[in-house]
């Protein structure tokens with residue numbers, strides 16, 4: 001309530017990226033003061049055993065994670081975990097540092113509960129992020145590292161390889177982002193032959209085994225989704241993240257509103273139906289053999305619960321957190337734990353895929369189950 005008043009009176013009037021930066025600094029500074037960190041964790045961190053999930057070879061205290069893009073430079077993952085996120089995906093990180101697109105590059109569509117993002121991967125580069133991640137406490141939060149292509153890179157595979165060599169030793173899982181609409185040509189890497197080549201190149205750069213996932217766009221056709229799901233099984237990927245932002249404007253109530261025509265990907269509430277449909281299709285096609293991470297328009301515990309029951313082992317959010325404020329992760333965690341108990345289950349893991357229809361007959365039956 002307090003956050004809502006603050007949002008309407010002040011935050012909504014300032015440049016969205018500036019607000020993000022100020023809020024991030026405040027959370028990180030608070031978390032650096034030990035007694036305050038203890039207090040935050042006591043009040044907000046998930047401790048309910050019903051929320052615990054084992055996935056990707058790690059123990060997650062909650063299935064709710066902070067989506068990529070919020071902690072681009074791995075500067076605050078511990079602080080976001082203190083707010084109640086069960087894991088944090090840092091990045092997108094590129095091999096070389098780069099400034100990203102000119103500002104403004106995050107726009108709010110408040111009535112739609114959405115954002116338009118055209119940041120273009122501003123970040124300090126893989127070496128700087130590796131330096132930050134190197135100091136991670138062993139008992140700290142689960143951290144996924146999301147890597148993307150440097151805008152000026154001539155050889156995309158070599159560029160991802162360079163990032164992977166620097167960052168993989170410090171990651172709990174690795175995500176290949178091939179779905180941002182803001183780096184020219186990036187989404188073309190979702191074509192199965194290019195994706196297979198990228199996965200092979202990244203595997204070559206990995207010095208030790210590490211869970212490997214690919215983050216995909218919501219704008220792929222159903223046939224392309226099936227092709228990627230089949231490829232993921234064939235290549236024994238550990239999982240898929242669905243979805244990134246959409247370039248489709250028809251999902252908005254008012255596709256002609258100011259700012260809507262601006263370039264960039266739409267996140268938040270308008271993305272919800274498509275992100276859910278993509279998840280359902282991937283789950284049906286892969287028959288529960290991949291770890292699916294659902295993201296896109298998750299605003300409430302019901303949304304998170306619906307994704308889990310549709311086949312997501314883990315869920316993530318960005319825009320729901322921006323509009324919901326610092327207590328939002330706790331609300332979702334509590335709501336999820338209540339739903340687990342109301343369903344008569346002992347843990348959220350038991351609900352994964354509970355609502356999913358049977359697998360499609362065309363799905364590839366390869367690869368071992370990674371969902372556990």
Ligand SMILES: Cc1cc2nc3c(=O)[nH]c(=O)nc-3n(C[C@H](O)[C@H](O)[C@H](O)COP(=O)(O)O)c2cc1C
Nearest residue numbers: 067068069092117243244267268296297317318319
């Ligand atoms: C401002 C902004 C920046 C983002 N940056 C990234 C990014 O760097 N890498 C990435 O994989 N996804 C990025 N995303 C996409 C989110 O991780 C997420 O997939 C998408 O916003 C849908 O989730 P949501 O509706 O909960 O926001 C960004 C989204 C927003 C709104």
